[in-house]
Structure formats: C-alpha cells, structure tokens
Amino acid sequence: MDAPGTISVAVLDGSAPASGEEPCPVCGRLSSAFQDYLDAQFYRAMHQRAVEREARLKEDVQQLKAQIRQLQQQLFGRSAEGGRVVDAVARPTDEPRRPRGQQRGRRSPPKRSYAHLPAAEEIHDVPAQQRHCGCCGQPFVRFGSEDSEILEVEVRAHRRVIRRPRYRPSCSCPGNKPILTAPPPPRVLPKSKIGVSLWAEILLDKYLLQRPTYRLLAAWRLHGLDLSLGTIIDGLRHLEPLFIPLYEALIERSQQQPLWHADETRWQVFVTRDGKVGHGWFLWVFHAADVVVFVLSPTRAHDVPEAHLGDEAEGILVVDRFAAYKVMAQVKDGAIRLAFCWAHVRRDFLRVAQSISEHRDWGMAWVTRIAVLYQLNAARLEQTPNSLARTAAEQHLREHVATLAEQRDAELATPRLPLAKAKVLTSLQTHWHGLTVFLDHPEVPLDNNTAERAQRGPVVGRKNYYGSGALWSGRLAAMLFSLFQTLCLWHVNPHRWLTAYLQACAEAGGKAPADAANYLPWNLTAEQQRAWSSDNCPKTVNSS
Numbered sequence: 351m352d353a354p355g356t357i358s359v360a361v362l363d364g365s366a367p368a369s370g371e372e373p374c375p376v377c378g379r380l381s382s383a384f385q386d387y388l389d390a391q392f393y394r395a396m397h398q399r400a401v402e403r404e405a406r407l408k409e410d411v412q413q414l415k416a417q418i419r420q421l422q423q424q425l426f427g428r429s430a431e432g433g434r435v436v437d438a439v440a441r442p443t444d445e446p447r448r449p450r451g452q453q454r455g456r457r458s459p460p461k462r463s464y465a466h467l468p469a470a471e472e473i474h475d476v477p478a479q480q481r482h483c484g485c486c487g488q489p490f491v492r493f494g495s496e497d498s499e500i501l502e503v504e505v506r507a508h509r510r511v512i513r514r515p516r517y518r519p520s521c522s523c524p525g526n527k528p529i530l531t532a533p534p535p536p537r538v539l540p541k542s543k544i545g546v547s548l549w550a551e552i553l554l555d556k557y558l559l560q561r562p563t564y565r566l567l568a569a570w571r572l573h574g575l576d577l578s579l580g581t582i583i584d585g586l587r588h589l590e591p592l593f594i595p596l597y598e599a600l601i602e603r604s605q606q607q608p609l610w611h612a613d614e615t616r617w618q619v620f621v622t623r624d625g626k627v628g629h630g631w632f633l634w635v636f637h638a639a640d641v642v643v644f645v646l647s648p649t650r651a652h653d654v655p656e657a658h659l660g661d662e663a664e665g666i667l668v669v670d671r672f673a674a675y676k677v678m679a680q681v682k683d684g685a686i687r688l689a690f691c692w693a694h695v696r697r698d699f700l701r702v703a704q705s706i707s708e709h710r711d712w713g714m715a716w717v718t719r720i721a722v723l724y725q726l727n728a729a730r731l732e733q734t735p736n737s738l739a740r741t742a743a744e745q746h747l748r749e750h751v752a753t754l755a756e757q758r759d760a761e762l763a764t765p766r767l768p769l770a771k772a773k774v775l776t777s778l779q780t781h782w783h784g785l786t787v788f789l790d791h792p793e794v795p796l797d798n799n800t801a802e803r804a805q806r807g808p809v810v811g812r813k814n815y816y817g818s819g820a821l822w823s824g825r826l827a828a829m830l831f832s833l834f835q836t837l838c839l840w841h842v843n844p845h846r847w848l849t850a851y852l853q854a855c856a857e858a859g860g861k862a863p864a865d866a867a868n869y870l871p872w873n874l875t876a877e878q879q880r881a882w883s884s885d886n887c888p889k890t891v892n893s894s
Contacts, residue, residue, distance in 0.1 A: 409769055416705035416770065423704055464501060507575035510535075510545065536856035539588055544577075546852045549589065550845060552582060557830035558844055558888065560811035590826045592855050595866040597829040600643050600836060601658065603872070607638035608665035609793060612655060612675065613801035615809060618817030619824045623648060629817075633828065634658070635804045640872065642804055642835040644828040652677045659686065666791060668798050670694050671781055690784035693797035696720045698774045706770055719754060726750050727788065727796055751786060758782075804835060807888075840871035843884030850882070 452458060482489045512535050519526040538549055555566045567577055604610070617633035626648050634645040634654050647654045652674040655667070659680060668689045669675045680686040696717055703713025726747040733740035761767065762775050778785075788794045808831055818824035837844050847869070854863045867873060874882070 412706065413769065416702075419705040420701060464499065467501075505573050507570065507573050536853070536859075538592075538852050538856045538860060539585055540860050542585060544581075544585060546849060546856060548577075549585070549852055550848045552586070553589075553830060553848060554834075554845055556811070556815070557827060558807070558834045560807055560814055562815040586826060587820075587822055588860075590822050590829070592852075592862045593826070593829045593833065595862050596833060596870065597643075599867050599870055600641055600832050603641045603870075604636055604638055604643045604658070605660045605663055607641065609638065609668070610659070610665065611635075611637040611668045611798055611801035611804075613670065613798060613805055614650060614654075614672070615805050615812075617646060617808070617812060617824065617827075619646070619648075619821060620817065620819050621821050631817075631824065633805075633808055633831075635801055637801050637804050640836075640839055642832055642839065644808070644831040646824045646828040650674060652679075656680065666787060666794055668794060668801070670798055671777070687787060688784045689787035689791075689794050690781045691796075691798035692720060692723065692785060693799055695778060695781075695785065698777065702770050702774060709768070709770060712771065719750075719757070723747075723750060723754070724796060731792060748789060751789065755782065807831065807835070837871060838887035841885055841887070842871050842874070842879075842882050844887065846882040846884070850878075 514531045514534070517530040518528060519530075538544075538546055552563060552566065555561050556563055563582055564579055567579060567582070570577065612635065614632050614634045617631045618629050619631040620629050631646060631648050632650045632654075634647060636643045636645070636655070636658055643658065645654060645658055655675065656678050659667075661680075663680055664685045666687050666689050667675065667681075668691065670691050671694060675681065675688055678686065681688055699713045699716040699720070701713075703710045703717065706713075726743070730740065730743040730747050733743050758775055758778055761771065762779065767775075788796055808827070811827070818827055834844050837847055851866075851869050854869070855861065858864070863869075
C-alpha cells in the first residue's frame with residue numbers, strides 16, 4: 351500500500367484523476383479536498399486489512415486452544431470414546447448414570463465350570479473323639495458329605511533325567527554294532543537342555559501375553575529355576591526358521607480372501623540399516639475372516655500392502671484414511687475397493703466437540719447422527735436377506751445416508767464457515783464414496799475396529815519390551831503374532847497347538863516338519879480339533 355498522498359485515483363476506482371484535480375505541474379501536489387479523500391480511502395483499506403488480520407489471529411488462537419484441550423484430553427482423559435468422555439458432553443447433568451455391573455432385567459452370565467481340571471481329593475473329617483454322643487457314647491451315623499472346591503495352581507520345575515542303557519555284544523558274530531543304545535530323546539534345539547514345555551511357555555508369554563522375557567525368568571527363579579537371559583535369546587534366534595513355512599502359508603491364505611481389514615502402527619527395531627534414519631519401523635496387520643497376518647516393514651509406504659496382497663488380489667479393503675492405501679496399484683486399477691472407517695469420522699466430530707466449546711452442540715449432533723447410522727445398519731443385518739423386512743430396513747438406512755449427505759452439503763455452503771467445521775466436513779465429502787461401500791456390500795462393516803483390536807496385543811508388547819532388538823527378533827514377533835491370532839480366530843488353544851508343533855519340530859531333528867502346513871487351523875483333523883479346541887483365548891488377541 352502506498353503512503354498517504356501518493357495513491358492515485360486509478361488505484362482506488364480504476365479511473366484517471368477527475369477533471370480539475372490534476373497534480374500541480376510544479377510541485378506535483380493535489381488539492382486539499384481531493385487529498386483528504388485519498389487519505390480516507392487509504393485508512394479505510396488499512397482498517398479493513400487490520401480487521402481481516404485480527405479475524406485470522408482469533409481463528410488461529412481458537413485452533414491452538416483446541417489443540418491444547420485435545421492434547422490434555424489425550425494425556426489426562428479417558429481413552430475410551432464410548433464412555434464418560436462422550437457422556438460428559440452429550441448427556442445432561444441431571445440425567446442419572448447407568449450403574450456399573452450386572453443390569454436389572456438382564457440374564458446373568460452362566461457360572462463357569464471347572465470340571466475339566468484334574469481333581470485331587472482331600473478328606474477333612476471330624477476327629478474320632480467328636481463323632482459320638484457325649485452322654486451315652488453312641489457313635490454318630492455318617493449320611494453323606496458336604497463337598498466344596500478350591501482352585502489351586504502348582505508350578506513345578508523339574509529335570510527329565512534320561513538314562514539310556516548301553517549294550518555290547520557278548521559274541522563275535524559279524525553284523526552287530528559294537529555299542530547299542532536307544533536313540534536320544536528329541537529336542538527342539540539339539541544339545542539344548544531347554545525342553546518343549548519351556549519353549550512353549552517362553553513364546554506364549556512374550557508373543558501372546560506380551561510380557562518381557564526377563565519377567566518370566568524372574569518368576570521362574572522364585573520356583574527354583576534359574577535360566578540365563580542370553581541363553582533364551584540365542585535359542586529364540588534359532589527357533590525363528592521353524593515358523594517360516596507356517597507364516598508363508600498364512601500369507602498365501604490371506605491373499606485369497608475377498609475382504610481385509612488393514613492398519614499399521616509403529617514398532618521399534620534397534621538395528622542400523624542403510625538409508626534408514628532411526629529405529630522407527632512399522633507393524634502392519636491384514637485381518638481377514640479366517641486369517642491374520644502381521645508384516646514388519648521399515649516404511650509406511652503403499653509398497654507394503656501392495657506386496658502383501660499381491661497382483662491377483664481382488665476385493666474390498668477396510669482402512670482408515672491414510673494416503674498410502676489410496677495410491678496402491680490395485681486400488682488405481684480397480685481390483686481393490688477401499689471402504690473407509692466411520693469410527694474415524696465420528697472421532698473427527700467428537701474431537702471438535704471436546705476441544706472447541708462453541709462447536710460442542712454441532713459436533714455432538716453429528717455424533718448422534720452417526721450413532722443412528724450404526725443402529726440402522728445393525729437393524730438391516732438382523733433381517734433375513736431378500737425378505738420384506740430386510741428391504742424396508744435397507745430403505746431406512748439409505749434414506750438416513752442421503753440425509754447425512756444433504757446435511758453435509760448444506761453446512762459446507764454456509765458463508766464464513768469456521769475452519770474446524772470446514773475441515774471435518776470437507777474430509778467427509780472427500781471420502782464419501784468409500785464411506786458408503788457398506789450400502790451395496792452388507793458384509794463390509796462400518797468401521798475398521800477389527801484391525802485396531804488386532805493391534806492391541808502388539809501395542810501392549812511395544813510398551814512392555816520396546817519392540818525388537820534385532821531384525822530376526824522383529825520377524826519372529828510378526829510371525830508369532832500372526833499365528834497366535836489366527837489360532838484364536840479358529841478357537842484353537844495356542845498352548846496345546848504350540849506344544850504339539852514344537853514336539854513335531856523336535857522329532858524332525860530341530861527343523862520344521864515336512865508336513866508343517868497340516869498344523870494350520872484349516873488343515874487340522876477332526877481329532878486334532880477336538881484335542882486343541884478352546885474358547886479361552888486372551889481377549890487382547892481374540893478379535894473375532
């Protein structure tokens with residue numbers, strides 16, 4: 351902007367100076383009246399700039415305050431989105447909260463049975479001197495017993511002392527061996543003192559229950575078993591090749607599926623790699639109906655899901671709105687269609703409602719609309735396919751989706767829409783095509799919570815033992831995460847399965863058995879399914 355007195359009329363209204371108001375040919379000045387007019391125009395423009403700058407600064411301050419509230423919520427608030435965090439915003443303060451625990455009118459859960467556990471009977475009898483009458487001395491008559499149960503666990507480390515008698519021939523007949531002994535017992539790792547049961551406990555404790563190995567060894571020391579951590583780590587390194595055939599079969603099974611859930615999370619691998627700065631790797635998960643595969647990669651690029659799914663993959667991939675999925679070759683070619691997650695959309699509106707008080711009612715109104723969307727979709731799935739009730743439920747669902755689109759477009763057309771609202775609504779509009787895949791494909795869920803639940807176990811492990819100290823350790827973690835979660839999908843007891851598989855590896859000379867694929871859940875015999883079946887997988891990995 352020019353200084354006062356130097357602005358030409360052409361700058362203000364695009365016209366030349368008015369007749370009679372030309373500058374003086376000697377000094378170049380304008381008349382005082384016209385000069386005042388130019389000064390007023392200058393300060394009016396400066397004031398407009400100041401007003402616009404102040405509005406931008408106020409909006410920036412509002413956004414920064416919202417970020418502070420959001421970070422405080424993440425640091426000090428509850429992590430559950432469906433609990434008190436939402437209720438504190440959505441529910442009036444005078445509305446009573448639902449009591450915790452068992453609700454009135456609901457059927458109580460069945461009592462747990464422990465009849466399958468071995469029983470050790472104990473007789474707690476009345477002393478003999480008290481089993482007769484104190485007056486006449488007649489004995490009391492037994493008419494049954496009062497029985498009860500107490501659950502106990504006994505951890506007992508023991509040694510298997512293997513004695514193999516040696517024999518030598520007492521004759522000189524040809525063809526006899528000079529010394530005859532029984533074959534040595536099978537071992538998972540040749541010449542190792544650690545047996546199958548210990549290796550099974552070590553692998554399950556770390557990769558299923560997500561506990562650091564040094565804590566397990568500390569617990570064993572309390573029972574008199576003192577093992578070296580270095581011995582265990584070296585043994586785990588030699589165990590990794592045993593699971594490679596199974597992991598490759600899981601990948602092949604995953605590539606044949608028509609529907610996947612995908613997600614990724616950070617995973618530390620403390621190795622030095624050319625071209626890689628730092629130790630931040632990524633653990634990807636691909637969760638299908640009957641198989642779960644974790645992939646460890648140094649990058650978060652689209653190459654990872656492309657390589658895992660393969661060139662022949664066709665189907666629907668349920669994901670969040672991460673850009674890497676959108677640029678996959680299979681997506682661009684139309685072989686794979688992306689279905690986006692409504693839980694992330696709900697999270698956007700909820701974040702605005704919690705961080706900006708002026709937008710609280712607006713954000714919670716959208717949260718309520720999304721809740722209705724979930725209810726209508728659930729009502730549709732409850733009906734029998736191709737029935738009149740199913741058709742009516744689907745009509746209600748599509749009408750509600752159309753209402754959401756109309757509400758979104760109407761709000762986006764609002765003049766001077768606040769930035770926080772505009773960002774959320776624009777994202778909703780941009781991803782609308784992927785958010786409505788479930789309408790034509792009822793088998794597709796509304797959200798990607800399946801993949802996020804599958805990541806819970808590894809995330810707990812990441813917090814407990816910080817990731818992997820070597821590349822082989824990271825590969826072993828990805829393989830066992832995949833195996834254990836797949837077993838739980840099929841309701842196979844991981845402890846029984848792993849014990850049987852390691853015993854087979856031991857009998858194969860410390861190598862993966864030739865029929866390793868027969869140990870996968872979909873190849874088990876009826877007898878194996880009965881022997882290894884279980885519904886008691888840990889909830890952190892049972893994401894079915």
